[in-house]
Amino acid sequence: MKALCWQGPDRVAVERVPDPRIVNAQDVIVRVRQSMTCGSDLHLISGRFPDMQPGDVLGHEFVGEVVEVGSEVRRHAVGDRVVVCSVVACGRCWYCRQGLPSCCDNGNTNPEIAELAWSAVPAGCFGHSHALGGFAGSHAEYVRVPYADHGAFRVPDELSDDRAVFASDAAPAGWLGAELGDVRPGDVVAIWGCGAVGQLAARAAVLRGADRVICVDLVEDRLALAEREIGVETLHCARVDAGAELRERTGGRGADVCVEAVGMAPPRAGTRGGRLRHGADEPGGVREAVHACRKGGTVVVLGVFAGYVDGFPLGAVLHKGLTVRGARQHGQRHIPEVLDRMRRDELRPEYLATHRFSLDDGPRGYDLFRDRTEGCVRVVFTPDGR
Ligand SMILES: NC(=O)c1ccc[n+]([C@@H]2O[C@H](COP(=O)([O-])OP(=O)(O)OC[C@H]3O[C@@H](n4cnc5c(N)ncnc54)[C@H](O)[C@@H]3O)[C@@H](O)[C@H]2O)c1
Ligand SMILES: [Zn+2]
Ligand SMILES: [Zn+2]
Structure with a gap:
């Protein structure tokens, strides 16, 4: 599939990467409908946030459609439209049960890097540094979502993708x-x-x-x-x-x-x-x-x-x-309320998505986002260019 990848400091490019597959019974695979830039990506792209590797797929704020479901997934079915929390958290550990999912003990598959850097291991994150697990991101056609029953949320029918995509990360933050x-x-x-x-x-x-x-x-x-x-x-x-x-x-x-x-x-x-x-x-x-x-x-x-x-x-x-x-955002706790406020028109953040590009134009989108020119606040990428 196509994906927007980090290649080194200040270099991103669209590459062909392997399609994701179910690795764990709690995973789902999501076909991305919209994936959005975030200030966190600028820290990664510049090389300021360490432990990126060439070829890493960027992107952690996204809505999409469930196309494959692991055998232990209970809350999602093929065809569901979901918004996915940027934070990868298990939903079951002591921290998750305290309502602190971004401190999850199980969401980060690279504990040794985080322990060295921060003396403890926080939750993982899509499309981010290997210090946060190195999970492939959403600036792609498909993405694997671990712990899907806890991190993916069904988007109410009346909410547009344009609004719901903010529930991944920016709104709960x-x-x-x-x-x-x-x-x-x-x-x-x-x-x-x-x-x-x-x-x-x-x-x-x-x-x-x-x-x-x-x-x-x-x-x-x-x-x-x-x-x-x-x-x-x-x-x-x-x-x-x-x-x-x-x-x-x-x-x-x-x-x-x-x-x-x-x-x-x-x-x-x-x-x-x-x-x-x-x-x-x-x-x-x-x-x-x-x-x-x-x-x-x-x-x-x-x-x-x-x-x-x-x-x-x-x-x-x-x-x-x-x-x-x-703190990093605790979306697993806040997203239901955020979606509800969006449904009631109390949160209408879609005005912040000032630019829309096809994934093929990802490098141009990030230049604009980084330079904050042409009134750019956030760029949304669509894999199929719609
Ligand atoms: N805690 C979380 O869970 C969470 C979630 C998402 C993003 N973030 C972080 O939040 C930050 C903002 O994200 P964003 O997507 O809005 O980024 P952004 O890059 O779009 O916005 C940052 C803004 O800060 C302004 N700025 C720069 N220096 C300033 C200064 N000295 N005083 C006042 N303003 C200044 C810039 O002009 C810009 O408008 C980033 O560091 C990002 O990594 C945190
Ligand atoms: Zn973000
Ligand atoms: Zn947990």
């Missing part, structure tokens, strides 16, 4: 940001990064009753989009000092909850690929979020980092009494 921040009615919430994840965190904060939501970015048209579609305030952080401006707008106190949805900065020359290095990750918006948070507030890190960060303001965390939280 935004949802988690508001949950980890314990956003309450009356709160002021500031969000760094106005990509799909930041905008969906903003929408989640609004739905939880935040009084004011302020999105921070340096891409003008993304800020304008968030103003128009979610009705939030915005702040252009290349023009004003975000921390000072936020204090100014909040009577000197700062935001109650600061959500970081930026992740690792683009790579510096000479730092690409290879293994994790101490102090190698650029903290992007995290430092600003810590400084702009009010005393006793909460900073949530949704942006992805690979390993270690220098210059983290730990003194401010202590003396301001901050709570700092972070």
Whole structure:
């Protein structure tokens, strides 16, 4: 089949790869209908997130149709239209039962890499680094979905693919940001990064009753989009000092909850690929979020980092009494509610899918997504070009 593969830092190409097959009785095979880009792919493509291998199939946000079912699969049948959680988790281990599927003990088939990097083994992820299991991704015609009863969700008939594809990852990630921040009615919430994840965190904060939501970015048209579609305030952080401006707008106190949805900065020359290095990750918006948070507030890190960060303001965390939280999304827990909110039109993220390409044009799609030109927020690939 055709698939969009990582070939090395800043190189992706469409290749022929073997069709996936059922490996475990709990697997299903899904024929991909739509597969979407994510900021996490940019970390991988640049070589900033280690342990990619040439030929790895990218993509972890997708909707498709079940075409083959393992003998132990109970909840899915051939022909079902499903959205699949980006996180590969077993649904049965202690962590899954605590509602922490992205911490699953069984979803990652390469424990030795993760143990070295993070001292513990988190769940797997489609189309991602071998540190997260090296599962083949969804920028392809077909994909194998392990633990399908727990990770694949039937899409209600009234939901379009265009909307449902956000339930894989970006919407539950935004949802988690508001949950980890314990956003309450009356709160002021500031969000760094106005990509799909930041905008969906903003929408989640609004739905939880935040009084004011302020999105921070340096891409003008993304800020304008968030103003128009979610009705939030915005702040252009290349023009004003975000921390000072936020204090100014909040009577000197700062935001109650600061959500970081930026992740690792683009790579510096000479730092690409290879293994994790101490102090190698650029903290992007995290430092600003810590400084702009009010005393006793909460900073949530949704942006992805690979390993270690220098210059983290730990003194401010202590003396301001901050709570700092972070996680990969827990879609197995949140996707049912996300789909329900989508069905009720409370979540309508399809406006973020600004561009659509056939899988054959994958490299061009990623150039546009990386450069954030032509108003691009997210690119959707369709294997058959429709
Ligand atoms: N925790 C999770 O489960 C989860 C899920 C999906 C994505 N992510 C991560 O969330 C992050 C955002 O994902 P996305 O798809 O929205 O990515 P994106 O690349 O589309 O958006 C990132 C945005 O951050 C902005 N930005 C860069 N530096 C900034 C700064 N200093 N201050 C404010 N804004 C800045 C960019 O202009 C861009 O608009 C990525 O790191 C991604 O890996 C995490
Ligand atoms: Zn993603
Ligand atoms: Zn588990």
